[in-house]
Amino acid sequence: MSGTFVGMPAFPKAAHEAVRDTTLRANLKHATHTIRDKRARAVAELDDWAQLREAGKQIKDHTLRHLEHYLVQLEESVTAAGGVVHWARDAAEANRIVTELVRETGESEVVKVKSMATQEIGLNEHLEAEDIRAYETDLAELIVQLGKDRPSHILVPAIHRNRGEIRDIFRREMGSWGRPAPEGLTESPAELAEAARLHLREKFLRAKVGISGANFMVAENGTLVVVESEGNGRMCLTLPETLISVVGIEKIVPTWQDLEVFLQTLPRSSTAERMNPYTSTWTGTTDADGPQAFHLVLIDNGRTDALADEVGRQALRCIRCSACLNVCPVYERAGGHAYGSVYPGPIGAILSPQLRGTASEIDASLPYASSLCGACYEVCPVAIDIPEVLVHLRERVVEGGEATQRGTRVTLQPAKGHAVERAAMRAARWAFTHPAALGAGQRLAARTRRLHPRSLPGPGRAWSATRDLPRFPAESFRDWWQRTNGGKDTAK
Numbered sequence: 001m002s003g004t005f006v007g008m009p010a011f012p013k014a015a016h017e018a019v020r021d022t023t024l025r026a027n028l029k030h031a032t033h034t035i036r037d038k039r040a041r042a043v044a045e046l047d048d049w050a051q052l053r054e055a056g057k058q059i060k061d062h063t064l065r066h067l068e069h070y071l072v073q074l075e076e077s078v079t080a081a082g083g084v085v086h087w088a089r090d091a092a093e094a095n096r097i098v099t100e101l102v103r104e105t106g107e108s109e110v111v112k113v114k115s116m117a118t119q120e121i122g123l124n125e126h127l128e129a130e131d132i133r134a135y136e137t138d139l140a141e142l143i144v145q146l147g148k149d150r151p152s153h154i155l156v157p158a159i160h161r162n163r164g165e166i167r168d169i170f171r172r173e174m175g176s177w178g179r180p181a182p183e184g185l186t187e188s189p190a191e192l193a194e195a196a197r198l199h200l201r202e203k204f205l206r207a208k209v210g211i212s213g214a215n216f217m218v219a220e221n222g223t224l225v226v227v228e229s230e231g232n233g234r235m236c237l238t239l240p241e242t243l244i245s246v247v248g249i250e251k252i253v254p255t256w257q258d259l260e261v262f263l264q265t266l267p268r269s270s271t272a273e274r275m276n277p278y279t280s281t282w283t284g285t286t287d288a289d290g291p292q293a294f295h296l297v298l299i300d301n302g303r304t305d306a307l308a309d310e311v312g313r314q315a316l317r318c319i320r321c322s323a324c325l326n327v328c329p330v331y332e333r334a335g336g337h338a339y340g341s342v343y344p345g346p347i348g349a350i351l352s353p354q355l356r357g358t359a360s361e362i363d364a365s366l367p368y369a370s371s372l373c374g375a376c377y378e379v380c381p382v383a384i385d386i387p388e389v390l391v392h393l394r395e396r397v398v399e400g401g402e403a404t405q406r407g408t409r410v411t412l413q414p415a416k417g418h419a420v421e422r423a424a425m426r427a428a429r430w431a432f433t434h435p436a437a438l439g440a441g442q443r444l445a446a447r448t449r450r451l452h453p454r455s456l457p458g459p460g461r462a463w464s465a466t467r468d469l470p471r472f473p474a475e476s477f478r479d480w481w482q483r484t485n486g487g488k489d490t491a492k
């Protein structure tokens with residue numbers, strides 16, 4: 001993965017700062033609660049939601065199990081339809097390929113469809129360093145780009161901004177990127193949307209190169225699919241002469257018919273719509289219609305390493321709907337920037353440490369960015385057991401162990417700063433395998449309960465600073481069980 005966000009403080013520090021920002025918390029609370037309620041209603045309309053969820057999970061699992069087969073089939077289909085397929089092992093390779101493709105057109109400007117993959121590899125920053133200007137055309141991405149900001153949500157990257165802030169950004173910045181904001185622009189949604197429409201229109205009409213991602217790629221016929229709400233993506237996909245699509249290798253589905261499942265579950269999970277307003281599909285090139293040159297850049301960037309992890313690989317099922325973000329109590333308070341990645345929220349907490357490894361401070365902290373309440377699993381339309389993967393990754397951080405990095409099996413060392421946790425877990429393991437000692441310890445702890453401190457000393461202070469230490473019961477469950485004959489004598 002690109003190092004764009006790495007170098008940020010670890011999650012607890014970044015989140016600590018974020019929760020003090022009352023405007024941010026108010027913006028996030030309003031937005032996430034509105035969308036989560038709408039989503040619940042949209043999902044409840046479908047009697048077969050559970051079957052659709054299971055079907056989505058199975059299609060994705062099947063595809064991931066046979067990824068090498070479907071990738072080759074996809075390459076053949078795209079090539080037969082007039083496209084050119086490029087393979088990129090990592091972010092640097094993908095950025096180099098895209099830059100060369102743009103240079104070959106002789107252009108120095110591109111218009112972009114909203115794309116997580118291009119954010120993941122830091123494409124805009126790379127193009128800028130190569131004197132190529134990339135214009136984001138999704139409304140929320142435009143706000144982020146004009147505000148020199150970072151995205152904080154998968155679907156609504158500017159979710160942390162309110163209308164007044166957006167109006168100020170438009171007034172201040174639009175002029176230096178193209179058509180300025182109209183005089184007297186207010187914070188009315190209609191006026192803001194019109195200002196963006198006018199600003200973007202001239203970009204669409206001038207652009208010779210478009211860059212996109214894709215929500216899905218169909219192996220059997222080489223078709224790529226983008227779903228969106230605004231229609232700006234469709235302008236980028238149809239007007240330029242050259243289209244470059246940068247897509248993660250896990251976005252494949254085997255057949256056209258498989259889309260039937262995801263085109264029902266994705267819009268309801270993400271925007272609570274029964275169907276997304278714009279579904280664009282394109283297959284290679286067609287004479288005198290749409291882009292006359294089509295390039296597909298398939299990126300690995302840590303995905304095959306994640307695929308090698310039997311527990312963690314389920315993260316590759318993700319269809320980026322963002323439902324898990326909208327229900328997450330941690331995301332709601334900390335906001336997206338604290339995750340230090342373009343993938344925030346629960347999916348970011350499991351995806352980033354797999355794509356980037358757990359060596360950096362921020363990546364080692366991400367599996368802890370959760371209360372493990374399980375709300376993310378409940379809403380996930382492809383049934384990714386995010387809490388299971390979080391616990392799995394916590395174990396990797398604390399204990400180290402086997403993992404795959406750049407295709408090679410390696411033994412990871414435990415991350416720094418977890419010695420106390422490791423010792424505590426070993427002590428717990430010993431105690432649970434020595435019942436007599438455990439019982440004696442529980443009785444001693446019960447008798448001395450009035451002397452227990454309300455917070456932990458030393459390295460445990462960080463843990464108890466944000467939690468109430470639970471009070472020890474006067475009697476352990478085991479003693480109660482023996483005294484009452486398994487509860488049968490309690491009535492006497």
Ligand code: SF4
Pocket residue numbers: 269317318319320321322323324325347376379380381382383384
């Ligand atoms: S993990 Fe599931 S809920 Fe979260 S974005 Fe991905 S598909 Fe949606």
